[in-house]
Amino acid sequence: MQQTGPVHNPLSNLLCIADGSSVCAVADPALREKIGRMCRVRKVKAGETVIEEGRKRSIVGVVSSGVLKMAKSMADGRQQIVGLLLPFDMFGRVFPSESGSCVQAASDSVLCTFDRPAFEELLRQNPEMEHKMLLSVLDELDAARDWMLLLGCQTVRERVATFLLILARRGSAKLSGNAPHAVRVRVPISRKDMAAYLGTTPESISRALHKFAREGMIKIVDHLTFEIVRREALVNASGREEFDRPEEEHRVHRLKERGLATVK
Amino acid sequence: MQQTGPVHNPLSNLLCIADGSSVCAVADPALREKIGRMCRVRKVKAGETVIEEGRKRSIVGVVSSGVLKMAKSMADGRQQIVGLLLPFDMFGRVFPSESGSCVQAASDSVLCTFDRPAFEELLRQNPEMEHKMLLSVLDELDAARDWMLLLGCQTVRERVATFLLILARRGSAKLSGNAPHAVRVRVPISRKDMAAYLGTTPESISRALHKFAREGMIKIVDHLTFEIVRREALVNASGREEFDRPEEEHRVHRLKERGLATVK
DNA sequence: CGGGCGTTTGAAGGATGTCAATGATAGTGG
């Protein structure tokens, strides 16, 4: 029942063109049509590898549903997740380079993929698309540097608090009209992945989370679901001031939020 | 004698246009001329701030000589250096965003600066330049993610070894024809900056360096100068395999390891 | 029901940050 191979599916075009900020969101109908023909839908199961590290010939694409993780690893197996990819985020590396990150599905996902060389050609022929790509990569770069700050300067406790707040901000961006009580956060990845993302171990993550719970800042609903009970305390524990104002202002920050997942 | 303010200086054009890989290295003479007119030379002294964090209206530019550091900081003063900027590197953020890093001179430096909006306009009107900018930003993104691996996975000892090897590779890229004995490395920044770059403290940096010296891997010439005596030991201490081959071969070698017969 | 995997929890040890004192260096002004 589960289709794993590449499929030609014009309907899916909507998925990667729909979002206004997407690289593929071009105005020209003919171009949209062309993009649609180039795009192939692929369904992957959790744990499946989409792009291998250091691979030469590969693909780029857009996440339609699910969560991908982009990771780099060392010879001895240590691994760092350098980005989470959520719906509308692009993955894969355009233009030559032997830099390596691998991309894996963190959950069952649906992807909209393009042959890399073909997509590059598309970019070269459409400066407007390439411009959007530049903006997108710049945002990713900002996000990566922000994560360097997290990894280089913050304690594990602070990192976990920051992570929860980022997820909460993204998740509640629209619904939280004015109800800052119990925001519910669903973490889209396992403890192990959280650890690899936050530069620590699953054990430390677990301890930090349960300490927050004991301190009454959050409520642990299940392994992956939390309720933020005392937000200001959590913000304080994160060591980051940028979470100080719960809303409005954050509309401006939306592009940056997107950085959590990041595009390419 | 030291000129600190902005100066109009056509001669300096060479500095930011000369390098083939630079964003400004365009073919069209008229465009080069235009870029030259837009460019202003500015000399800054060590410690001077070039761009403040979170600044709206600002500049972009190219480093002509000296070293700049790009840093992000937290409310309580903790600081992470997210990039070192060497000659030919661009600094500043094109296109709107309130992401903040500050840029400071790590040594006395000469810069070639552009008004940001004007430079953006230049990019928009020259897709070829914007393409080069994209490639350049993609490389920066790769570098940032590699640094995330360093900050998230490596021990302080490994980070210091990696840092030395990166400097050595860059510095000796051309001269070391076949003399892999004592490569001399000059660190362009203070211990405090090294610490902020490697996500640790000056004390830990100092200890790691002197431990390497006691172990006979390096020789400490002065605070900022080192000789790499036993390179393979240092590579081993870095935990990174990518330094295995001293030079160029290293690219070829890696491809071969992956089973790709052809080399470009 | 039983096995396997992911999570949690505890105990112990290590790596690294912190604090403090000393030593080295450079720039300053007499």
Added chain:
DNA sequence: CCACTATCATTGACATCCTTCAAACGCCCG
């Protein structure tokens, strides 16, 4: 040219956060 001061680097002692190792627990799925 020589103190003198300020800054940076080094070194040691100590505290602690965090990883590591091990075991128990819960949950999903066969």
